[in-house]
Amino acid sequence: KAGVTQTPRYLIKTRGQQVTLSCSPISGHRSVSWYQQTPGQGLQFLFEYFSETQRNKGNFPGRFSGRQFSNSRSEMNVSTLELGDSALYLCASSLEPGVAGELFFGEGSRLTVL
């Protein structure tokens, strides 16, 4: 069974550009969450999606947005990139939203903003 797949794995952008990251959950998983990871900050919650609906949103500016498709695949978009957006963006899937335990994470998309 394939794990969570995130693309692209690495990307470099310049300030002001926008970026779209993709996440394919484990087959059968309908919930997708996104996290931003920077050194010393741990994993900061971005969004949680289920059945194409955003269930939860973290404390990020409106430049960060996301969506989920009918096949449970999810994308997140960051517009007007800033240097501080450089981070590892992690996607996690689970069977249902709000599960008590296990999330399955992808390897992440490492974004560098110059």
Place this chain on the structure above:
Amino acid sequence: GQSLEQPSEVTAVEGAIVQINCTYQTSGFYGLSWYQQHDGGAPTFLSYNALDGLEETGRFSSFLSRSDSYGYLLLQELQMKDSASYFCAVRGGATNKLIFGTGTLLAVQP
């Protein structure tokens, strides 16, 4: 809101036992989870506690005290491959979000 505190670094030697503590604050509580992340890798799930007490999975155990808003991860018979970051995470609050701590970097020395 929700917040978690855990030590930033812990060092131990091979074969030893190490305990990583986590204290949390949340307005509602549904459970405490632990994840391991090797450098450059994806976080992987280790354990989950919803009720008070100790949960054991091989060399790893996790403990929860809901009255103290406290939990810990216990790693026994440490191996070099256990060198990694360990994150506690709590699901709670009004929106049932899963929030992570800033992580504890465990260095296992020979």
